[in-house]
Amino acid sequence: MVRSVPLACVAVVVRFFFVALAGRDKVIMEPSVRRYHQASKHAPDRYAPGPGRLDWASQPDPFRYYQGTLREGLPLQPAVPDPPFAALWQPEAVAAQPMTVDALSCLLANSLGLAVWKAYGNNRWALRCHPSSGNLHPIEAYLIAADPFVGVHHYFARDHLLERRWQPERGEAWRRLWAPGHLLLALTLVHERETWKYGLRSYRYCQLNLGHAAAAIAFAAAALGWRCSLLWQAGDETIRRLSGLPHAADVEAEHPGLLLLLSNQAESRLPDTAALAAQMAVAPFLGKASRLTPETLPVWPGIEAVEKACHKAEEEVVLTAAKSDWPPLTFGNTTLSAAALLRGRRSGQSYDPGHVLPQAAFFRILDRLLPRLSLPPWALLPHTPLVHPLLLVHRVEGVVPGRYLLLRDPAQLATWQGLLPATASWQKIFSAPDHLPLYLLQEESCAEWAGVISCQQEIAADGFFSLGMLADFALGLQPGAWGYRALHWEAGILGQILYLAAEEEGVRGTGIGCFFDDLFHRWLGLQGDRLQTIYHFTIGMPIADQRILSLSPYAHLTERR
Ligand SMILES: Cc1cc2nc3c(=O)[nH]c(=O)nc-3n(C[C@H](O)[C@H](O)[C@H](O)COP(=O)(O)O)c2cc1C
Numbered sequence: 001m002v003r004s005v006p007l008a009c010v011a012v013v014v015r016f017f018f019v020a021l022a023g024r025d026k027v028i029m030e031p032s033v034r035r036y037h038q039a040s041k042h043a044p045d046r047y048a049p050g051p052g053r054l055d056w057a058s059q060p061d062p063f064r065y066y067q068g069t070l071r072e073g074l075p076l077q078p079a080v081p082d083p084p085f086a087a088l089w090q091p092e093a094v095a096a097q098p099m100t101v102d103a104l105s106c107l108l109a110n111s112l113g114l115a116v117w118k119a120y121g122n123n124r125w126a127l128r129c130h131p132s133s134g135n136l137h138p139i140e141a142y143l144i145a146a147d148p149f150v151g152v153h154h155y156f157a158r159d160h161l162l163e164r165r166w167q168p169e170r171g172e173a174w175r176r177l178w179a180p181g182h183l184l185l186a187l188t189l190v191h192e193r194e195t196w197k198y199g200l201r202s203y204r205y206c207q208l209n210l211g212h213a214a215a216a217i218a219f220a221a222a223a224l225g226w227r228c229s230l231l232w233q234a235g236d237e238t239i240r241r242l243s244g245l246p247h248a249a250d251v252e253a254e255h256p257g258l259l260l261l262l263s264n265q266a267e268s269r270l271p272d273t274a275a276l277a278a279q280m281a282v283a284p285f286l287g288k289a290s291r292l293t294p295e296t297l298p299v300w301p302g303i304e305a306v307e308k309a310c311h312k313a314e315e316e317v318v319l320t321a322a323k324s325d326w327p328p329l330t331f332g333n334t335t336l337s338a339a340a341l342l343r344g345r346r347s348g349q350s351y352d353p354g355h356v357l358p359q360a361a362f363f364r365i366l367d368r369l370l371p372r373l374s375l376p377p378w379a380l381l382p383h384t385p386l387v388h389p390l391l392l393v394h395r396v397e398g399v400v401p402g403r404y405l406l407l408r409d410p411a412q413l414a415t416w417q418g419l420l421p422a423t424a425s426w427q428k429i430f431s432a433p434d435h436l437p438l439y440l441l442q443e444e445s446c447a448e449w450a451g452v453i454s455c456q457q458e459i460a461a462d463g464f465f466s467l468g469m470l471a472d473f474a475l476g477l478q479p480g481a482w483g484y485r486a487l488h489w490e491a492g493i494l495g496q497i498l499y500l501a502a503e504e505e506g507v508r509g510t511g512i513g514c515f516f517d518d519l520f521h522r523w524l525g526l527q528g529d530r531l532q533t534i535y536h537f538t539i540g541m542p543i544a545d546q547r548i549l550s551l552s553p554y555a556h557l558t559e560r561r
Contacts, residue, residue, distance in 0.1 A: 027473045027530050030481040036306035037484070037532070040201045041517040042455060050199030051298065058295035060193045060252065062126070062137040065156045066287030069163035072149065074105035076160065076554050080224065085341040085504065086331050088222040091374045096225035096264040099181055101148045103224050105160070107262070110220035110342040112141055112157055112213065114553035126553070128157065129342055130216035131499060133205040133513045138193040139213050140254055142243035144276065145183035146175045152244060152285070159557060165244050169283045177276055179269040184231075186243040187213055187257040191307075192297050198513075203303045205513050207485045208535055210257045211492020212511070216342070217260060218377035219500065223338035226264045229379040230489075234259040234273065235314030241277040244285035251289045255307065258489070260380075312482040319383035323409060324373040327435055330364055334504045343553075345499050348508035350459060351540030353447075357464035357507065359398045363432050365501040365539065366406050369494055370436075377493055385409045386476045387490045387534070388416075389467040390524065394447040396464055398431060402443040403524075410437045412472075421525035453523070454536055455514035463540025464507070468520050468533040469494060491535035502539045512536035 029037075040048045079102050087093040097103045115129050128137065141155040143162065150171060153162035168174035187210055194202035194209075218228040239245075239256035246254060261268060336344070371378045371385060385408035393401055407416055417426060424441040432438050451461030453468075460466040469491045476487040495511045502509035515536045 027477065027528070029473065029477055029529075030309045032305040032309040033477075033481050033484050036200075036203065036302050039302055040204060042201070042514060043516055043518060048199065048201045050201075051196065054197060055295070058196065058293050058297060060136075060190065060196055060292035060297075061290070062135075062193060063156065063158040064140055064154075064190070064292060065290045066154055066163045066165060067290065069154070069165060069287035071156075071161050071163055072153070073159070073161045074108065075102055076105075076557065078102035078105040078109070080106045082337045082339045083223060084334075085336050085338045086334055088219060088338055089329050089331075089368070089375055094222060094225040099147055099183065099264055104143075104148060106339070107217070107220050107224060107226070108141075108155055109160060110223060110339055111216040112139070112155060113160055114157065115343045115345070116553050117551040117555070119549040119551055120547060124551075126158070127346070129220075129345065130213045130496070131345070131347055131511055132209050132212070133194065133511070134197050136193045136197060138189045138191065138206045138209055139257065140188045140190065142186040142188070143183060144186060144242050146178040147180070147183070150174065152242070152280070154287075160554060163287060165287055166280060166283065166285045168279055174279055177271050177279070179265070179271070181264040182269060182271065183262050184242065184271070185217060185260045185262060186239050187260070188239065188243055188245060188254040189257050190252050190254055190292065191300075191303060192252045192292065195300055195303065196293070196297055200300055200302050201513070202300070203306055204488055204534065207488030208492040208495065208511070208513065211489035212496045214258055214260060214380050214489065215377040215493040215496035217262075218380055219338075219496075220342060221262050222376035223342070224264070226262050227268060227379055228376065229261045229268060230381070231259040231261055231270070231273075232317040232319070233315060236312050238273050238277065238314055241280060242273065244280070246289035248289065251291045252293070256312075306484075309481045310485050312480075312485070317479055321382060322371040322373065322378070322384050323411065324371055324378075326367075326370045326372050327433070329367055329372070329375075332361060332364060332505055334506075336504075341500065341503050345503050346508060347499075347510045348459060348463075348538075348540055348542035349510075349545060350543045351462040351508075351538070352543050353395070353462040355464070355541035356395045356397050357505075357539070359396060359431060361505040361507075362396045362399060362464070363436060365498065365505065366438060367433065367436060368497050368501045369406060370408060377497070381490055381493055384475075385490075386487060387469045387471045387494060389494070389537075390470050390533070391465050391467045392446045392450045393465045394450065394461070394463065399429065400440070400443050401445050401447070403441045403446060404429075405439045405441055407437045407439065413437075419526070419531055423525070449523070450538070453516050453520045454512050454538070455516065457512065457514065459510050459540070460512060460536065460538045463538040466512070466536060466538035468515065469535045469537070470531045471534045472530065473532055474530045488534055495535060495537055498537050498539065507539055508542040509537060509539045512538060
């Protein structure tokens with residue numbers, strides 16, 4: 001019953017579609033997507049509509065659990081090898097581990113698990129291996145598998161355990177649907193966790209968060225020698241059915257996000273998701289989802305409208321494979337293990353403008369954004385890059401300050417030369433590796449300006465460089481309105497790579513969701529709405545806040561386990 005679909009070559013479950021890269025200047029945007037995107041833009045004199053004030057009493061709980069489920073604790077010190085982080089970025093360098101309880105524990109701990117508890121005065125808050133806008137964590141995760149856990153389980157991140165939500169009545173029939181060494185992870189979203197603070201713009205943040213989490217899982221999988229692919233054909237209804245999303249009227253709804261396939265085999269095999277869902281219809285889902293806030297939070301009709309417009313049906317998605325024949329990556333001096341780096345990733349809160357980034361480190365960081373399909377996290381994004389970083393370089397050794405473009409697909413050069421103003425100089429950087437498609441567009445000192453466009457956040461000015469991720473809406477929305485979500489997933493994935501690449505160089509990154517969209521577009525001299533900035537980022541030398549204490553992530557569990 002297993003559909004034999006080799007995923008080793010990623011462009012297989014997806015047929016080719018984005019063929020015409022040039023001559024697609026017209027953006028065909030579903031009206032409610034266009035309305036949402038416009039209305040959720042920030043401007044210096046008009047921020048996107050938000051809640052007005054923060055009501056701490058109604059802040060949603062970042063941890064959902066299911067009452068009345070059987071709980072299976074995951075080992076806190078799983079017995080699995082911990083390879084050097086650098087091995088993850090070398091093909092075939094990590095031996096594939098068996099899919100044991102220990103390996104699964106390691107996968108979840110290093111991606112969606114807690115990294116540390118922070119304490120300041122009477123306040124305590126948990127940080128996780130993957131970042132999240134406002135540390136609000138809108139994502140829930142469901143494991144669907146035959147081995148090592150049978151059925152459907154919800155991951156309760158706070159206590160690092162699985163809650164059994166569904167079990168097959170006939171285990172044999174369920175097992176026949178799976179090839180050995182495969183499992184599915186469904187990611188879903190609780191919008192309220194973000195709307196509570198960010199209002200209308202939250203839908204974008206939720207989608208960016210999905211990209212970060214998917215990439216975090218892909219890297220944690222790579223540390224086990226596993227491959228993590230995004231099932232582009234999966235529709236929202238499939239994700240809803242496979243994860244048994246709560247639909248009780250008295251708890252906050254979860255919305256379908258992404259479906260990931262993890263495999264420790266050389267050739268991945270896609271389980272028949274319709275057959276899985278058909279078996280699930282026979283036995284009920286167990287447990288009652290916890291309510292996250294005592295209050296009823298305001299409904300955001302703009303978010304409901306864009307979500308409806310971006311509904312993704314089960315369909316074959318057709319993508320053009322990305323150019324992948326880039327030279328091997330190069331490495332600095334990192335000796336950190338995968339677990340140490342993945343758990344140690346943090347967002348810089350402030351940066352010291354007195355530091356300069358060595359040139360080689362700058363080029364290594366950017367090189368990691370080029371899609372090498374045999375390395376993580378690119379099985380998530382096998383298609384032609386649709387999101388490209390526009391860099392504002394402030395302090396990089398031997399690199400003149402100014403605005404630069406990293407065009408992640410050199411085949412799009414002519415198109416982009418037509419889209420950016422004629423004044424751009426398009427100079428290749430001679431000291432950069434030959435293959436790096438990095439272009440100087442204009443020399444200028446733009447540190448102060450970088451802070452201004454990032455909603456006046458100094459982190460963007462004080463780092464070595466900051467960037468805005470320009471998404472090609474004409475190409476990205478071709479497969480349908482849901483492409484709007486996918487562009488944000490791509491940006492989130494790039495953001496996660498930047499976070500990890502910064503840690504590798506001993507510096508730090510910060511995702512920036514708050515920026516003045518059209519001010520940035522005007523500064524670049526963009527005409528029309530084909531190129532839109534959808535996520536910003538900065539990398540710098542962090543200044544630690546000595547007042548904040550760090551506590552062990554699972555200290556609260558050690559007495560219990
Ligand atoms: C989509 C997204 C948007 C973010 N926007 C900002 C921002 O505008 N300013 C900022 O200082 N941090 C921003 N962050 C960083 C978060 O505040 C940070 O991830 C969170 O506080 C958790 O901390 P950690 O990353 O150290 O785990 C953003 C993160 C994400 C994923």
